[in-house]
Amino acid sequence: MIPRVLTVAGSDSGGGAGIQADLKTMLALGVHGMSVITAVTAQNSLGVQGAWELPVEAVRAQYRAVVDDIGVQAVKTGMLSSAALVEAVAELLAATEAPVVVDPVGVSKHGDPLLAAEALDSVRTRLLPAATVATPNLDEVTQLTGVLVEDEDGMRRAAGAILEFGPRWALIKGGHLPGDPGRAGGNQAVDLLTDGTEEHWLRAPRLDNRHTHGTGCTLASAIASGLARGLAVPEAVRAAKEYVTGAIAAGFALGAGIGPVDHGWRFR
Ligand SMILES: Nc1ncnc2c1ncn2[C@@H]1O[C@H](COP(=O)(O)OP(=O)(O)O)[C@@H](O)[C@H]1O
């Protein structure tokens, strides 16, 4: 059987992040990708020009349609836009047995908001407790926990603060740590995965490529794809890190701004 993976996220018309990144990642990793669209964005390499949420009822109906008939081996969430959508999705996830990867998307690479400020509390108290793995970047960690991360010790404190909200594992993505070779992390892109007992540091060379649109979505979808295949969380995260690193290395120019990672790099 081909494992089935569901993404609950926003559409990126430019095809680099969101639902489009998720489905391409799933195809590249050999699972059957399915989608619940929460919002539609008008987006390109220059930023987000507009965003429109779907009604809660439409999100619920898509989710039920997929889960009740087809079934899922893993779920990934991305842009959820509003408190009402966060709460509705959290409730659906709590009633689903499959592992859940929560990417608590807050803002786009260009700084455009993808989540209403008043939804943060629902993310903390409703969404994170439903997560098998939560994958905040450093800005999202600060927004959610108040912890400011400047080095690897900060990442450890941030992970502890995220775990207090109830996800089984926290993956703190250090992609936004300064790439100064003199600093902790230095010329590496370092992520920390922990469940509060085990600690796994994932290190890859920091790539000098500005075309990184979609990194977070790609990583979270790759983790969900690994979990759907039956991998344990540390193995799924390790494989996903390897996939996203290759995709960033092959990221390419599109439009006048930040281009996407290359989801198809392993086929070229
Ligand atoms: N320049 C880079 N070189 C290599 N890996 C990177 C680079 N930038 C980000 N990453 C990795 O990409 C993944 C996504 O991280 P990040 O970019 O921080 O997330 P987000 O897209 O949510 O902001 C992480 O594994 C991170 O370490």
Ligand SMILES: Cc1ncc(COP(=O)(O)O)c(N)n1
């Ligand atoms: C619809 C949508 N969802 C998520 C992101 C974040 O992208 P990234 O993966 O680069 O953090 C985005 N820019 N647009």
